[in-house]
Amino acid sequence: MSGKRFWVAVVSLCMAFAASAGAQTERNEIGGMLGRIFISDQGIKNATFFDPIIHSGKGLTVEGEYARRLIVAPIWSISIEGVVMYNPDEDLNAGEFGHAVVPTDYKQLFVAPAARVNLFPTTAVSPWVSLGAGIAHFSEGKNLIYGDKNPGKSTTSAVIEAGLGLDVKVWKRLSVRGEVRDFYSGEPDFPLAPTGKSRQHNFFVGGGVFWRF
Numbered sequence: 001m002s003g004k005r006f007w008v009a010v011v012s013l014c015m016a017f018a019a020s021a022g023a024q025t026e027r028n029e030i031g032g033m034l035g036r037i038f039i040s041d042q043g044i045k046n047a048t049f050f051d052p053i054i055h056s057g058k059g060l061t062v063e064g065e066y067a068r069r070l071i072v073a074p075i076w077s078i079s080i081e082g083v084v085m086y087n088p089d090e091d092l093n094a095g096e097f098g099h100a101v102v103p104t105d106y107k108q109l110f111v112a113p114a115a116r117v118n119l120f121p122t123t124a125v126s127p128w129v130s131l132g133a134g135i136a137h138f139s140e141g142k143n144l145i146y147g148d149k150n151p152g153k154s155t156t157s158a159v160i161e162a163g164l165g166l167d168v169k170v171w172k173r174l175s176v177r178g179e180v181r182d183f184y185s186g187e188p189d190f191p192l193a194p195t196g197k198s199r200q201h202n203f204f205v206g207g208g209v210f211w212r213f
Helices: 003-024 096-100
Strands: 028-038 053-056 060-072 076-094 105-119 125-140 155-171 174-186 199-212
Touching: 028 076, 028 174, 060 199, 076 096, 076 125, 076 174, 105 155, 105 174, 125 174, 155 199
Parallel strands: none
Antiparallel strands: 028 060, 028 199, 053 076, 060 076, 076 105, 105 125, 125 155, 155 174, 174 199
C-alpha cells in the first residue's frame, strides 16, 4: 500500500470511529409521526345483497415513538423501541343492506414494543427494519350506519408489528423519518356482519420527525 493510500485509510477509519463515538452519546430518541392506515375491504360471509363488502376509510393516524440504542457500530445498530399508534376515526361503509349491519366507525389503538435494526446509523441517511409484538384495541361506534344501536363490543387482541423506513438527519440531532408499518391484529367485532376472518392487516404509511439525545 502506498503512503498516500495508507493515510487515506487511516483518516477514513478515524472519521468512522469519531462518528461512532458521537453516536454513542445519542442512544435515545423520541419522535412523532402522522399518516394514514389502510385496511383491505372485507366480505360479509353468506350475505345475499348487492356489494356485501365492508369498506374501510383511510383513517388519519398519529404515532408516538421512543427508542433506545443497545448496540451502535458504523455499519449497523440495534435498538429497542416502543411504538404507540392511535387512529381516532376509522370510517366504515357497506353496499345496499350492509348499512343496517355495519357500525359507523371504530377507533384503533396499537401498543407494540419492537426491535429495530438500522443500517449505517452514524451517517446522514439510515434505512431500517422493525419487528415486534404487543396489543391492539378496537373501540366501536355506538350506532350502525343506518342509525340503529350497534350490538358489537370493543375488543382487544395481540398484534404483530413489522415495518421498514428511512431516517434522514436534517439538523444536529433532529431527523425526519418516512415509514411503513403493518400491524397484524385481530378484527373488530361485527356480530351482524361476520367476515369469517379472525385477523386483519393494518398498514400505516406516514412520516414525521424525531430527536436523538
